[in-house]
Amino acid sequence: MFYTAESIEHLAEQFAQLPGIGRKTAHRLALYVLKLSRDEVVAFAKALVDVKDKVRYCSICSNITETDPCGICSNPKREQTSICVVEEPNDVLAIEKTHEFKGLYHVLGGALSPLDGVGPEDLRVKELLQRMSDSVEEVILAMNPNVEGEATTLYLSKLLKPLTVKVTRIARGLPVGSDLEFADEATLSRALEGRITL
Amino acid sequence: MKFREVRLQTFRNHEATEIGCALGRNVFFGNNGEGKTNILEAISYLCLTKSFYASSDATAVQFGQSGFTVSAIAVSDIDVSYKIDVSYSRDAKEKKIAVNNGVIEDKSSIIGMFPVVVLSPENANVTSGTPADRRRFIDVVISQSNKSYLQDLIEYRRILRQRNRVLFESKAGQRTSQDLLEPWNENLIKRGSQISQRRAQFVQEFSPYLVDAYIRIAGRGEEPSIGYDSSIKTDNSLTIEQAQTFFRRELEQQRVEEQKLGTTLVGPHKDELVFEINGLSLKTFASQGQHKTFLVALKVAEFFYLREQCQETPVLLLDDVFSELDGPRSEKLLALTANLGQTFITATDEQRFSTASKQRNDFARYFVRKGKVTFAKAEVLTN
Ligand SMILES: Nc1ncnc2c1ncn2[C@@H]1O[C@H](COP(=O)(O)OP(=O)(O)OP(=O)(O)O)[C@@H](O)[C@H]1O
Ligand SMILES: [Mg+2]
Ligand SMILES: [Zn+2]
Numbered sequence: 001m002f003y004t005a006e007s008i009e010h011l012a013e014q015f016a017q018l019p020g021i022g023r024k025t026a027h028r029l030a031l032y033v034l035k036l037s038r039d040e041v042v043a044f045a046k047a048l049v050d051v052k053d054k055v056r057y058c059s060i061c062s063n064i065t066e067t068d069p070c071g072i073c074s075n076p077k078r079e080q081t082s083i084c085v086v087e088e089p090n091d092v093l094a095i096e097k098t099h100e101f102k103g104l105y106h107v108l109g110g111a112l113s114p115l116d117g118v119g120p121e122d123l124r125v126k127e128l129l130q131r132m133s134d135s136v137e138e139v140i141l142a143m144n145p146n147v148e149g150e151a152t153t154l155y156l157s158k159l160l161k162p163l164t165v166k167v168t169r170i171a172r173g174l175p176v177g178s179d180l181e182f183a184d185e186a187t188l189s190r191a192l193e194g195r196i197t198l
Numbered sequence: 199m200k201f202r203e204v205r206l207q208t209f210r211n212h213e214a215t216e217i218g219c220a221l222g223r224n225v226f227f228g229n230n231g232e233g234k235t236n237i238l239e240a241i242s243y244l245c246l247t248k249s250f251y252a253s254s255d256a257t258a259v260q261f262g263q264s265g266f267t268v269s270a271i272a273v274s275d276i277d278v279s280y281k282i283d284v285s286y287s288r289d290a291k292e293k294k295i296a297v298n299n300g301v302i303e304d305k306s307s308i309i310g311m312f313p314v315v316v317l318s319p320e321n322a323n324v325t326s327g328t329p330a331d332r333r334r335f336i337d338v339v340i341s342q343s344n345k346s347y348l349q350d351l352i353e354y355r356r357i358l359r360q361r362n363r364v365l366f367e368s369k370a371g372q373r374t375s376q377d378l379l380e381p382w383n384e385n386l387i388k389r390g391s392q393i394s395q396r397r398a399q400f401v402q403e404f405s406p407y408l409v410d411a412y413i414r415i416a417g418r419g420e421e422p423s424i425g426y427d428s429s430i431k432t433d434n435s436l437t438i439e440q441a442q443t444f445f446r447r448e449l450e451q452q453r454v455e456e457q458k459l460g461t462t463l464v465g466p467h468k469d470e471l472v473f474e475i476n477g478l479s480l481k482t483f484a485s486q487g488q489h490k491t492f493l494v495a496l497k498v499a500e501f502f503y504l505r506e507q508c509q510e511t512p513v514l515l516l517d518d519v520f521s522e523l524d525g526p527r528s529e530k531l532l533a534l535t536a537n538l539g540q541t542f543i544t545a546t547d548e549q550r551f552s553t554a555s556k557q558r559n560d561f562a563r564y565f566v567r568k569g570k571v572t573f574a575k576a577e578v579l580t581n
Contacts, residue, residue, distance in 0.1 A: 112381060114363035119378065147356045151381035158380070193333040 008034065060131070062107040062124050064089045072105060079103040082094040082138040085128065086158065087111050087149065091142065098190045103138075106131065111148040112155055120155065128156070132163050139194060141169040157198040199312055200540040201241070202271040202279075205282050208260040208509055209268055210236040219574065220562030223541045227548050227574075228566035234544035237566070238316070238515045240268045241542060244283045245314035246338070246515070247295055247305050255286045264289050272312055275510055282312070306349065310342040313504045317497045318517035325473060325480055326491045326495065332471040339500050340400050343507035347396050354389040357382055362459065362461050369460030383449065385467065391441040393428065393466040396436040401426040401471070404503055411498035415530050416491045420475050429468035465531035488522055494531055501538055511539040520545050520554055528554040536560070 008030050013028035033041060054124075056072035057063070065071065070077055072092075080101035086092055092105050108123045139160055141184055143149030160167045169190055206212040211233045216225070226234045237357045239258065240379055242250040249258065259266050265287040272280045283296045295302045301307055323331035341348040361382040368375030401424055411420045426433070430448050432441040447465040449456075473480040473492060504512045512543050514535065520528045532555050535541045543561075545551040555561065563574040 010409075022287075022291075109442050112360075114360050114367065115377070147353050147360065147385060150385055151360070154384055155377075155381040 061105045063092050080135050084140040084142050086142050111152040113148045136165055137167045167198045170195050199272050199274045204270045206240045207267040209266040210258055215571050223535055223561045225543045225561045226564045226566050227545055232566045233569040234566045235517050238517050243268045244270050244282050245312045249317045251320045257483040258287055259288050264511040310508055313342050313512035315497055315501045315512055316515045317514045317519055319522055325493050327433050329470040348387045350392050357386050365456055366460040387442050387445045390465040391445050394428050394430055394432045395441050398426050402434050407503045412495040415495050423474045425472040427472055429464055440572035498526055505520045514538050514541040516543045
């Protein structure tokens with residue numbers, strides 16, 4: 001780049017940090033921001049800061065929320081007897097779209113991956129165990145269908161087994177290597193119906 | 199299957215190359231470094247989604263360019279046409295593969311659709327190199343003929359790396375590991391047993407092809423054999439459950455040793471493929487000539503094996519083999535290629551090639567110079 005200002009470069013660098021954005025696209029976005037009116041840019045910046053300031057993690061299920069506890073945890077109509085364990089908030093969204101599951105969630109915040117330095121203490125495993133009261137009858141493990149998700153499923157099922165709770169996992173009917181987030185709704189409903197007891 | 203046309207765009211030293219492709223044998227002549235091997239490498243991208251030798255996608259991008267594209271029209275044995283496009287963008291670090299303009303999400307799923315057999319100077323390692331070189335050889339063959347094998351292999355490698363990290367950290371005294379190891383064991387055993395069983399089965403199926411190919415090249419007199427030495431002591435006669443039990447038991451026995459060394463000591467990543475001639479280890483006893491004969495026989499056997507398993511004739515890529523093989527062997531191989539479907543051959547020395555081919559002219563000839571290909575002579579179908 002010969003003709004550029006330092007602040008454009010700086011903004012482009014920020015965009016380039018986002019997933020799926022290469023250097024070229026980052027530059028295009030930065031130049032696009034330059035064309036916006038000042039008000040539009042301020043609104044954009046505020047939206048970014050708001051996300052950080054207002055959104056927090058639910059103190060019960062760790063899903064993202066603006067109210068604590070979240071809408072699902074505080075909804076008395078949800079079945080309090082089953083908890084579906086997922087890796088990320090996106091997965092809650094994907095399962096909610098199927099309208100198949102009426103219980104509660106628990107968001108782990110990832111999956112076991114020693115290569116990425118993620119061990120059990122980096123996930124909300126302790127918090128999950130603390131939720132295992134008498135009212136919980138079933139825990140459904142819905143990790144992503146990849147090797148890390150599988151290992152996490154095995155790890156959790158071993159921890160949960162001594163407790164008097166039924167542990168199931170969603171059937172692995174999902175396309176291999178895909179994330180739960182990308183599975184279409186039909187596949188996910190089928191997976192939820194055909195869950196296997198561990 | 200056969201390629202009807204192949205195009206390379208900003209791929210290595212080929213700015214924009216278009217090859218019409220004869221349905222039989224295509225020979226590329228040119229001096230060293232003119233871009234002959236690059237053409238075979240591009241074809242390898244179409245069949246295997248990657249280079250046939252260990253080389254990253256980024257290095258195949260022409261200097262100063264942002265990506266490359268390799269495209270082709272392929273026609274299957276039952277005359278169905280496919281348009282294949284493989285493109286790589288260095289900026290997005292992304293490789294896209296499209297068949298008939300539909301992007302293939304799971305790239306590994308096209309492996310085996312357009313089977314390929316490659317014989318290049320790097321292949322010398324298969325007979326003379328390390329066990330890993332031999333495992334790579336069978337992995338590429340089985341992956342092309344068996345869909346779930348490649349998936350198992352990909353998952354196994356990932357599990358292995360994760361598990362090795364746990365062991366490594368426990369060796370370094372950072373964590374105590376049994377609880378952390380256990381979640382990885384189950385699928386290491388499952389995927390690993392599947393791989394070992396499939397390899398054992400492959401070795402058995404492949405043997406007659408090898409014996410047959412060896413006779414075609416060296417005549418009778420020497421008896422080649424291929425054996426499988428599995429670290430979980432499995433063989434083809436076991437059920438998958440038995441193999442898993444063996445694996446679990448070996449793993450249990452190596453537990454202390456694994457903790458001490460900080461790495462996984464049991465599994466298909468420790469397997470060895472054993473080649474022999476007349477009952478003598480190829481690695482230890484064979485002459486250079488025997489090594490070469492064995493290698494060519496392996497490749498010819500691979501061709502017939504894949505043709506049978508995939509129900510599709512592979513394309514054959516022969517890189518620089520005529521400077522590697524001696525006169526009689528290269529003559530044999532060239533004579534064989536007359537009946538092996540579509541072949542792409544590179545050669546530096548046209549004179550030598552003509553001698554080896556016994557002056558036959560049923561070859562489409564091309565000249566490669568500075569990444570540009572000129573068509574020299576059409577294939578004459580004399581036979
Ligand atoms: N990314 C790249 N961009 C441009 N040129 C490249 C790139 N990678 C390799 N080359 C060039 O390609 C040439 C090598 O091509 P190739 O390996 O096909 O040669 P060859 O004709 O097979 O030669 P030989 O007979 O020695 O095997 C070299 O000149 C090298 O500089
Ligand atoms: Mg070459
Ligand atoms: Zn909640």
